[in-house]
Amino acid sequence: MQDKSNATAAATPGHTAIAASIIAAALLSTLPSGAVWAQKFPISPQQRATAQQTAARGVPVADLAPNAPDTYVVKRGDTLWAISGLYLRQPWRWPELWGMNLKAIANPHLIYPGQTLYLDRTGGYARLRTGGANETIRISPRTRYESLSDTALPTLNPQLIEPFLVEPEVVDELAFEQAPRIVATRGEHTIMGNGERAYARGSGGNPLEMNASTPRQWRVYRNVVAMKDPGTGEILGYEAQYVARATLVRGESEQESPAGEGKVQVDLVPATVELSGAKEEVRPGDRLLPAAKQGFVNYVPRAPRQPVDAQVVSLYGSSVLRYAGQNQVVAINRGTQDGMEVGQVLTVLSGGQHIQDKTDENKATIKLPSEVNGTAMVFRTFERVSYVLLLRVNDTVQVGDHLVNPK
DSSP: OBOOSOEEEEOOTTOHHHHHHHHHHHHHTTSOHHHHHHTOOOOOHHHHHHHHHHHHHOEEGGGBOTTOOSEEEOOTTOOHHHHHHHHBSSTTOHHHHHHTTTTTOSSTTOOOTTOEEEEEOGGGEEEEEEOOTTOEEEEOSOBHHHHHHTTSOOSSOHHHHGGGTTSOOEEOHHHHHTSOEEEEEGGGOOOOSTTOEEEEEOSTTOOOOOSTTSOSEEEEEEEEEEEEOTTTOOEEEEEEEEEEEEEEEEOOEEEEEEEETTEEEEEEEOEEEEEESOSSOOOTTOEEEEOOOOOOSSOOOBOOSSOOEEEEEEETTOSSOOOBOTTOEEEESOOGGGTOOTTBEEEEEEEOOEEEOTTSTTOOEEEOOEEEEEEEEEEEEOSSOEEEEEEEESSOBOTTOEEEOOO
């Protein structure tokens, strides 16, 4: 349903964000349950406690970024990560930035373009507030759903993270071999576009039938590659190569047809899947795995509570490339069993390799020190491995590089 008029909130000093939050809360109450759930981003008790403590006095001025602006108008396209980095030396300290304005912003994810941020540095502590004496927030006409999902700032640029929320898949080798398989493509031609169809059968005596317990959304994968721990050589799981999305439109069946002399022939008819989002051609032998449920697109950056010393296992998307750069994805040898969670921020360390000292007459082997190379965030976890997005790196990242607690 479309709003027919502009919603305008005139605010007194320090109250503009409160007015915006009230409007947002009113809109939330009208959304379907699924839309409301999409805005319930995780805030841990530890983060809330940190924010409340910070709100009481602010953060030390010394912890501000060198060029933290006195005022900043939030723009469309901004992210919470970028704004946090604008004000704090370490962007992962978002709870402190949120705490600086805890009274005005009850939910750190309800910050909107058009709001003005004011930095108060009195008493050796910095406090961030929104609103001003003459500021007015205007919400343009749009559907009630879009007014939240399209306007509230995300933590990260969604374009960087969304393609990877459903693509990486870590399985065990046996599960992959027993997954339904593509047996034919229509006309046996290369399939790349949306809407093309392919045919599949179940494996291990389990036909791919169309019933209440069978998923409708699948992903097509090819080849499983062993993910080995760089330190121990132990296999942590198998990464399947993403090929395409698939929707089950018709299940496997048996069809009777005359075979002559009064006999009846029973033919096996494979299931039909409709393909989309293909990165490569779909081939017979490719496997179908149920589509993972998409997690939150918006994350709350935070430091891990437990000590972390992880290593890069692989660079996602290529078995040929040796180096990864900023905004690329790598897998690390720590997972849920090690306490890894979505949103955790890690420091990337590079170097530390062993080399031969050619200036030594004995050609001794020495180990170079590790150097801080950048920052990464965990965005998808499995039992023994996790995928992280390289948010900022000064140099390339390769297999074997370490990721540790942020410093």
